[in-house]
Amino acid sequence: MSKRGPLSKIEKFYIENNISSDVNELANDLDRAKSVIKAYVEKNQKKLAKKEPTHIGSQIPSSKGTTIMTENGSTLSDDFRQKSKQLGKRSECTTSTRG
Numbered sequence: 001m002s003k004r005g006p007l008s009k010i011e012k013f014y015i016e017n018n019i020s021s022d023v024n025e026l027a028n029d030l031d032r033a034k035s036v037i038k039a040y041v042e043k044n045q046k047k048l049a050k051k052e053p054t055h056i057g058s059q060i061p062s063s064k065g066t067t068i069m070t071e072n073g074s075t076l077s078d079d080f081r082q083k084s085k086q087l088g089k090r091s092e093c094t095t096s097t098r099g
Contacts, residue, residue, distance in 0.1 A: 015030075015041065
């Protein structure tokens with residue numbers, strides 16, 4: 001038996017962040033009717049399509065000569081730094097120009 005009534009904020013958040021999933025899968029995960037999920041997706045199609053990934057530069061406010069590091073911006077830059085270290089230079093791809 002699926003839930004009844006309007007979608008909660010948590011359910012809406014789940015749908016918005018898993019929009020690439022199938023409606024059947026979302027309905028099973030949330031224990032809701034497929035028609036309710038489908039209606040929410042269709043009603044909020046424009047809102048859901050506009051979601052873009054967060055960029056580090058947008059999380060660090062700056063103006064003439066000053067930059068303020070926020071907690072969110074710091075976390076994003078730390079994660080980016082760790083990912084770039086993991087990619088790093090590969091010894092099998094590095095060549096020496098001098099013998």
